[in-house]
Amino acid sequence: MRARSTDEKGVAFSSSATYRADGSGEIDLDRDPSLRGSYVGVEPMGLLWSLKADSLHKYFYKTKSLNPHVVKFSVHEEEGEEGRMLAEATNERVLIGEGVSRRRVKEGNFQGVLFTPPGEGPFPAVLDLCTFMSEKRACLLANKGFVVLAVAVYIDKPDNDKEMYLDHFEEAVDFLRRQPKVGSEGVGVISLSKTADLALSIASYLPDVGATVWINGCCGNTALPLYYKKRQILSPLLFDSSKVIPTESGASNIKYGMYNPLAEENRGSLVPIEQAKGRFLFVASEDDLNWDSKGYMEEMVERLKRHGKKNYESVSYPGAGHYLEPPYGPYCPSSFHGVVGRPVLWGGEPRSHAAAEVHMWKKIQEFFRTHLSCDAPQTKAKL
Template sequence: MSSQVRLRLLPRARCMFDEPVQVKVAGLRSRQMVTLRARSTDEKGVVFSSSATFRADGSGQIDLERDPSLGGTYTGVEPMGLLWSMRPDTLHKRFQRTKSLNPHMVKISVHDQEKEEGRILAEATNERLLIGDGVIRRTVREGNIRGVLFTPPGEGPFPAVLDLYTSGGGLSEKRASLLARRGFVVLTVALYGNSDMSRNIREIHLDYLEEALEFLKKQYKVGGKGVGVISISKSGDLALSMASYLQGVEAVVWINGCSANTLLPLYYQKSQILPPLMVDLSKLIPTESEAFNGKKVMNDPLAEENEATLIPVERAEGRLLFVASEDDLNWDSTAYVDMMVERLQRHGKDNFETVCYPGAGHYLEPPYGPYCPSSFHAVAGGPVLWGGEARSHAAAEVHLWKKIQEFFRAHLSCDATQTKAKL
């Protein structure tokens, strides 16, 4: 490494996962060409990396907030491009960082592109935390509930959110722990495949989610009588069913879900309340990337034979935020939003708002993680395309993350008298 070249991560090299950093390089020759590279390994051992080529200014400096990448995994001025443009070293792998106690470590390095091509001139490590200072993490094994509870520091009261990040079974703590750092008491729960739970699932019981709601409402730092629910993909229909059939759901964030109950029958109080909308795998479209396009695989929920699968969303009393990616290739999220809006308006309801993101794909997550164009899908039995274009998708995640917090703060009641009553 060169003793003269300095790589700085500002305001500090250690930050939260959902916070941007400013990358600066100094000590280069005037107009020197260099390549910046980022590299990280996820919790499954998959290596993700990115690169971008820059020309230093007349004083030998580069600032990613000012200077465009001239080539690499992204181009143009994108201050966080090195992070969201990271790609796996194996095709069709999705970045896995689900455990809140394990930070996302990103090694960033500066490489010479002129005299000694590829030589490392400087390097630094960006430690991106998933759990903030003072946030309390507690494993929950009470009654039937299997999950993790995150509580912010301070006296409260705080609004409460149930995180249904249930894709693929097991638990994902990332979104829940990051929301807790933003001032929410958050419980993330598993539906299957965690701890002593079954590895497979044939039906879903709303009673389990009702039990989780009641547990969350009883936490002593929680203010208010209601709870928010955040979802994505399949769990979107579960969140809507909770709002439609259960008491105490004040606000729902539905991200790229469906307007019908999908894949598994839904039970409540020992009776089936919604049959499943099923898939037609013959409609999977193969692509040159060897990943399938599954956008048209779900059966039509508006077809007469499938009407019973539609969620009676007009029964929901809480506020609803429908978030759809216009380039979602998992299924037609925007069409499902249109169906729900039409149904709500037909019943004289206006307790909803919609946000649509052009150029975004299916998996909208907390910002600054690697964009995922394709990965394994259990229902398809192979890799599928998730849709979206990396730059647009990354911008959507930044906007949505702020929107989610604003929505919950606006629509979740938070009363200090409620917390005192629990003590």
């Protein structure tokens, strides 16, 4: 069996697996193991998460919600390029659910895309922070009964930004709270990578944040100084390019490239999470090669404990890499880093990473439903 897909930038991805059919010529992916190919063992969604780019260091770009993720599946008589095709089918993985509305928003100092579920509500509200604009996660959360506003941290090239303003994200939170179908008292925030330290600041300085999901981020404010109400509140934790480790693949290992946020000269970058009123869910991949996410998570847990706080839960995933996203997208071992400006290794092992994404996706939904109080009856999370 083979799968083929092309992302929004025209990059081709493919995967394959060899199965032994039963006496009637059938294969059940829930029961039958792949014997060899892109993965082995019983993996019903393996052909999707093992999709691999035909060229090195490529991330699968699927950022637009209105276009489905199209995958061509085919069955061949035998392995290799010569194997005669027996059947082919095209599968469209639709991102935006039936009845979910999508609206571009540009108000004041922020812009984004708002997704609203069908029905009267009230629904919990979530601010989805993206490093660069992507509608995928926000749209999929809206399918599950959340009003979600996706906002990018970098609108332009990162080099063009000299500072960041918390006030702009406060405007986004206020906008979300004013939406007619929103019923939660507090807003949720979900984040990954650079946006995770920004999410910590939003939770720590703004009063209307009820629940924050931090995924593979830092405990300090990174890259740019953060301003709020016309004054700098956090200094930037910077990157030490001398600590970049090149590899034969052409992608660099940058895991220990950030300066130590606990060093005396860098403590001005540490986000004062102990003053946050809402709940935290910390999610860390143990094999993250972008930076030491698990170490940063442990530091934040210790910080909250020292302040007598119990408003957090944490989970870490062995064998998972940096890019933890909604499940069943192609695993990305390396790609161009938009902020560092070179290809980097993201870490992880494909099968473990895929399993972590499945577990995390359910946990995020249950976390938000538990801590963003809403009058409407909520259903238990399903993928």
